[in-house]
Amino acid sequence: MKIEAAKVIVSSPGRNFVTLKIWTDQGVYGIGDGTLNGREKAVVSYLEDHVVPCIVGMDPRRIEDVWQYLYKGAYWRRGPVTMRAIAAVDMALWDIKAKMAGMPLYDLLGGKSRERVMVYGHANGSDIDSTVEAVGRYIDMGYKAIRAQTGVPGIKDAYGVGRGQLYYEPADATLPSVTGWDTRKALNYVPQLFEKLRATYGFDHHLLHDGHHRYTPQEAANLGKRLEPYQLFWLEDCTPAENQEAFRLVRQHTVTPLAVGEIFNTIWDAKDLIENQLIDYIRTTVVGAGGLTHLRRIADLASLYQVRTGCHGATDLSPVTMGCALHFDTWVPNFGIQEYMRHSEETDAVFPHDYRFEDGHLIVGETPGHGVDIDEALAARYPYKQACLPVARLEDGTMWSW
Numbered sequence: 001m002k003i004e005a006a007k008v009i010v011s012s013p014g015r016n017f018v019t020l021k022i023w024t025d026q027g028v029y030g031i032g033d034g035t036l037n038g039r040e041k042a043v044v045s046y047l048e049d050h051v052v053p054c055i056v057g058m059d060p061r062r063i064e065d066v067w068q069y070l071y072k073g074a075y076w077r078r079g080p081v082t083m084r085a086i087a088a089v090d091m092a093l094w095d096i097k098a099k100m101a102g103m104p105l106y107d108l109l110g111g112k113s114r115e116r117v118m119v120y121g122h123a124n125g126s127d128i129d130s131t132v133e134a135v136g137r138y139i140d141m142g143y144k145a146i147r148a149q150t151g152v153p154g155i156k157d158a159y160g161v162g163r164g165q166l167y168y169e170p171a172d173a174t175l176p177s178v179t180g181w182d183t184r185k186a187l188n189y190v191p192q193l194f195e196k197l198r199a200t201y202g203f204d205h206h207l208l209h210d211g212h213h214r215y216t217p218q219e220a221a222n223l224g225k226r227l228e229p230y231q232l233f234w235l236e237d238c239t240p241a242e243n244q245e246a247f248r249l250v251r252q253h254t255v256t257p258l259a260v261g262e263i264f265n266t267i268w269d270a271k272d273l274i275e276n277q278l279i280d281y282i283r284t285t286v287v288g289a290g291g292l293t294h295l296r297r298i299a300d301l302a303s304l305y306q307v308r309t310g311c312h313g314a315t316d317l318s319p320v321t322m323g324c325a326l327h328f329d330t331w332v333p334n335f336g337i338q339e340y341m342r343h344s345e346e347t348d349a350v351f352p353h354d355y356r357f358e359d360g361h362l363i364v365g366e367t368p369g370h371g372v373d374i375d376e377a378l379a380a381r382y383p384y385k386q387a388c389l390p391v392a393r394l395e396d397g398t399m400w401s402w
C-alpha cells in the first residue's frame, strides 16, 4: 500500500485553517490538521516544500515509522512548525488506518474508557458582573465546567475578553493589535470574580482560569493561594513554562491545581513538570504535539504520575483536531477534561464532523476514522486572510507575554 498524493488545503471560514489530505492507492484518504494560529503559512511551506515530496510513495500503514522519519529525518527537532506538520501527517494516517479497519479511531487506540467527554466552555465579560452573567449562560446551556476570564479596570483589552459570546477569536488583525497588562490590578481583581461566582452559583460547577503566561512564579503562587477558597478545577499557564523548575515555587505555595502545555510541542517540554509532579493537568493536544502518536506518549508518561489530560481546544484548532482529540479523550485512561470553544457555523460547514454536544459533554460517533472531513468546494470559497495574535505591553511600554 502506498501514499499516492497529498495536498495542503488552506481555508478561512472566519479564521485560517491548514488541512492536509492524504490519498492512498487503495482509494482511502485521510485528513489532518496543521494549523498554527498567526503563523499558518510557515506550516503550509513546511508541508508542501519539505514533507509531501518525502511521504508520497511511503506505506501509510507504517504510522510509527513515518513519524520517526519526519522527526529524526529533519535533523532539526521540535518546535511548533515542525511538530504541527508532523501532526497533520500523523492524524491523516490514523484516519486512514481506522477507516481501513472499519473502526472509529477510539477503537483502534484501545477502545472506549468512557461514554462521553466532559468539556469546558469560555465565559468572559468586560468586568466582574458581566462575567458572572456569562457564566450563568454557560450553566443554562448545560456546561459542567466553565473557564471564566474578566476584563480588569484600567487594563486595555485584557486577555480572553472577546467581542462575541460564543465565538472568541484573538487573531483579529493583519498586524498584531497592542493590548495592555498590569499584574497588580489583575491580582486584586481576579479573586473577586471567583468569590462572586461561588457566592452566586455555589460549588456544583467546575470553574477554571487562564493566567496566559503573565505572572512571575511568585505572583502565580500568590494568585493560586488567593483562589484556594473557590476550589478551581485548574489555574492554567500561571507562569511561563520554558523554565519548568519555575513551577516548583508555585507548587510549594498553593494547592490550586495547575495546568500547562498548550504551547508545548513534545514530551521533552513536559517531562520535568510531569516527573516532579509540578502540574496536575497536561494541556498538549493532537495538532500541537506531533499528532496522536506522540500525544499518546505524553499521556502515558503523565499517567505514571497521576497527571491527567486537558487538551487545548481553542477555535484555532480545527474540527479535525477536535475530532482526533475527542477520540483520544474517549480512549485515554487518565482523562481530565477537554476544552471546547465552539467553531462558527461557517467552519462547521467546511468540516463536516461526527461529534455532538450534549449535557456539558462531547460525544463522538461511530464513523470509521476520526469522523471529520473537509468539503473542498466550500473550503475554496474562503481564501487565506492574514491574521495575527495580539501583543501585550505594560503601561510604560515594556513588552510582556500576551
Ligand SMILES: O=C(O)[C@@H](O)[C@@H](O)[C@H](O)[C@H](O)CO
Pocket: 037, 170, 210, 212, 236, 262, 312, 313, 314, 315, 316, 339, 389
Ligand atoms: O486556553 C486557551 O484556549 C487559550 O490560551 C487559547 O485561546 C490561546 O490564546 C489561543 O489558542 C492562541 O491561538
Ligand SMILES: [Mg+2]
Pocket: 210, 212, 236, 237, 262
Ligand atoms: Mg490557555
